[in-house]
Amino acid sequence: MTTKDIGPKNPVQKGADATIDFVDERSGVKTGTRWFLFRNIPEGTSWFQTLGFTAMVVFGMQAITGIILAMYYVPDTQGGAYKSIEYITNEVTWGWLVRGMHKWGASVMIIVVFLHMARVFIWGAYKYPRELTWVTGAMLLLLTMFMGLTGYLLVWDQKAYWATVVAVNIFASAPILGPYIGDILRAGPEFGPATLSRFYSIHMLVIPGAIATFIGLHLYFIVRLGISEPPWSKRRLRIERDEEDARRAAAREKAKALPGSVNYPASWPVEAEEATR
Numbered sequence: 001m002t003t004k005d006i007g008p009k010n011p012v013q014k015g016a017d018a019t020i021d022f023v024d025e026r027s028g029v030k031t032g033t034r035w036f037l038f039r040n041i042p043e044g045t046s047w048f049q050t051l052g053f054t055a056m057v058v059f060g061m062q063a064i065t066g067i068i069l070a071m072y073y074v075p076d077t078q079g080g081a082y083k084s085i086e087y088i089t090n091e092v093t094w095g096w097l098v099r100g101m102h103k104w105g106a107s108v109m110i111i112v113v114f115l116h117m118a119r120v121f122i123w124g125a126y127k128y129p130r131e132l133t134w135v136t137g138a139m140l141l142l143l144t145m146f147m148g149l150t151g152y153l154l155v156w157d158q159k160a161y162w163a164t165v166v167a168v169n170i171f172a173s174a175p176i177l178g179p180y181i182g183d184i185l186r187a188g189p190e191f192g193p194a195t196l197s198r199f200y201s202i203h204m205l206v207i208p209g210a211i212a213t214f215i216g217l218h219l220y221f222i223v224r225l226g227i228s229e230p231p232w233s234k235r236r237l238r239i240e241r242d243e244e245d246a247r248r249a250a251a252r253e254k255a256k257a258l259p260g261s262v263n264y265p266a267s268w269p270v271e272a273e274e275a276t277r
């Protein structure tokens, strides 16, 4: 469809276009955005395919609320940590809301990531050529759960302390590497002030950085490969059937070329291909 020229543009739009053109000429931002956002999606795409994006939005919310909490939180084992959290909840304006959003957001993120993974599994979207998307996703799942573990200790009350002692003991009882992992997590042989600082830095620096990196990789694969078609898509079934037919035809041709071969019927089983190698 061609656009109709309806006269001069209004000055605001003209200014905006000129600014975008200026930036685009120097950075290629328009091409990049088009590559990232504008592409065809398969027929039958539904709300189920928005769960990954939902996980990303929840991660963004966790990052924003986490940054606000970090402005008030004090990682002090002599009661300061717990007091700072009480202060956030009872004194800071909207503090209860930000803390509540961060606390419940953690559970929401884990639930959404699991639902997203279940969708990917049921759709068979992990198969060729999306194996690396799955692997980066699996890393994201581990990191998300580790985020929950490290965040839980930060309140530094009895429940948080003992629950984390149990979790770290489970890690530490793994064969060979277990004791080392235990020492790294505790920042020594015992739980103490260094443990809280370690968990705090892992929780707010190491894991968010790793999650952001893996989301970047995950998105790169998704944009490069496009979103998969639902398992019931007629086009997908047709492609899979054509691939299977081509595989069978190739196996027949290979067998025909063998000395003393007979004329195999069209239904010649593909498994026999292995025997001809």
Ligand code: HEM
Pocket: 048, 049, 050, 051, 052, 053, 054, 055, 056, 059, 113, 116, 117, 120, 123, 125, 126, 130, 133, 134, 135, 136, 137, 138, 139, 140, 141, 144, 215, 218, 222, 226, 227, 228, 229
């Ligand atoms: C923080 C966690 C995660 C984020 C932010 C995320 C993000 C996304 C996004 C935005 C998509 C595009 C389609 C959609 O929105 O559903 C997607 C697709 C995909 N994700 Fe994830 N994901 C996460 C975790 C996982 C996990 C745990 C797995 C599996 C172990 C996984 C495997 C995949 C695969 C295979 C696709 C391609 C699906 C298709 O083409 O239909 N992701 N992910």
